[in-house]
Amino acid sequence: MISYKPIGIIRSPFKEPKGTPIQAAAAADVAGIIEVGPEYAAGLKDIAGFSHLILLYHFHLVREPSLVVKPFLDNEPHGIFATRSPARPNAIGFSIVRLAKVEGNKLHIRDVDIIDGTPLIDIKPYVAEFDVRADVKSGWFESNVHKLSSTKDDGRFVGSYEVETRVYFADQKEAYAAVPFLKQSLHERFEWETATYGLDLFKAGKLLRVSVINRGNQQKVFWGCKGPDIGKLYNIRLEQDEEITGGVQASSILASLKGPDVPVAPDNIEQVLASLGYEKFMSFAGTNWTGSYEGVALKLMVCPALPYPVLVEFEKTACTPAEAFEQEQELQAFVARFGLEKRVIKKEPPTLLYESWPPV
Ligand SMILES: C[S@@+](CC[C@H](N)C(=O)[O-])C[C@H]1O[C@@H](n2cnc3c(N)ncnc32)[C@H](O)[C@@H]1O
Numbered sequence: 609m610i611s612y613k614p615i616g617i618i619r620s621p622f623k624e625p626k627g628t629p630i631q632a633a634a635a636a637d638v639a640g641i642i643e644v645g646p647e648y649a650a651g652l653k654d655i656a657g658f659s660h661l662i663l664l665y666h667f668h669l670v671r672e673p674s675l676v677v678k679p680f681l682d683n684e685p686h687g688i689f690a691t692r693s694p695a696r697p698n699a700i701g702f703s704i705v706r707l708a709k710v711e712g713n714k715l716h717i718r719d720v721d722i723i724d725g726t727p728l729i730d731i732k733p734y735v736a737e738f739d740v741r742a743d744v745k746s747g748w749f750e751s752n753v754h755k756l757s758s759t760k761d762d763g764r765f766v767g768s769y770e771v772e773t774r775v776y777f778a779d780q781k782e783a784y785a786a787v788p789f790l791k792q793s794l795h796e797r798f799e800w801e802t803a804t805y806g807l808d809l810f811k812a813g814k815l816l817r818v819s820v821i822n823r824g825n826q827q828k829v830f831w832g833c834k835g836p837d838i839g840k841l842y843n844i845r846l847e848q849d850e851e852i853t854g855g856v857q858a859s860s861i862l863a864s865l866k867g868p869d870v871p872v873a874p875d876n877i878e879q880v881l882a883s884l885g886y887e888k889f890m891s892f893a894g895t896n897w898t899g900s901y902e903g904v905a906l907k908l909m910v911c912p913a914l915p916y917p918v919l920v921e922f923e924k925t926a927c928t929p930a931e932a933f934e935q936e937q938e939l940q941a942f943v944a945r946f947g948l949e950k951r952v953i954k955k956e957p958p959t960l961l962y963e964s965w966p967p968v
Contacts, residue, residue, distance in 0.1 A: 637718050640717050665702075703721055767846040799894075810889070817831065894911030895910045905922070
């Protein structure tokens, strides 16, 4: 076992993976600050003489390592060591950044592709005579680097915590009357059918499900996995969702379930889940309308199989449990602002359904 202590922290404008540039080379001029721990400040002597620094840091938001990944720049899977993907067995990141200014133990840097709050493991000076190579071959990147500047992190390597609560109504009319912003904030409608798998997993608080979504005449299939609820007031769960409509080569959900390295598609998902011992035990269907209001995602769910046939869900997402607990407080204030506290149902739809199963 090796253990390293961070020597500092990296500050950047990027608060979450989604939307962050995928390399420093595609983050021209993005400014950040390295706050080096005071106990390491003496180690910065002479650093101002360098225009560029090599930063080694810990991808602290990555959840599961994966040996085969679908990187941002390609739709084909590649071995993790042939990529710069964050989901590495040792989650070490490497960026060459520009040094703009040294101010005591603060280093002002540019070209930052790193998320705010990332623990810094090491700084090395970039030395062209050591670090620039000629006759370089860049493997599978060669036919994909043209996508560099237009590609951003889409959040695929981090789990996100959903923070959600829901309130019940007798019908849609009652919901629109009680939630004043609802009707004008819902913009999308779709029909869904969701099957849940692995009764033991479900009883242990996890949720494994496959959903078929119909929007107009377009059908998509997703599968997803939610971790146990860690919410104090509402539901907070680590959530992973993956679209499998056209088949997925290196499924991150399958990797986190320690499943076999096989492609996952709508026509083999049952078989893949059965091979892991997860059989289908429940399914239900309904219609959703979705939208957002003041940064809160909204969902109006009409599902006749549930004991509460009309539910309005309020949801936020967070990268870390600490952020999720803050958002839980914000959601509580949101619910209180509209006088909806008495209508809150903490249990999620699959639990409500299971407790009333089979539906009458
Ligand atoms: C493909 S990785 C490459 C990073 C680095 N330049 C490298 O080659 O090791 C780039 C993505 O890592 C993500 N990232 C940066 N800091 C992170 C952190 N602390 N935890 C998880 N992901 C992070 C960002 O969203 C960024 O888009």
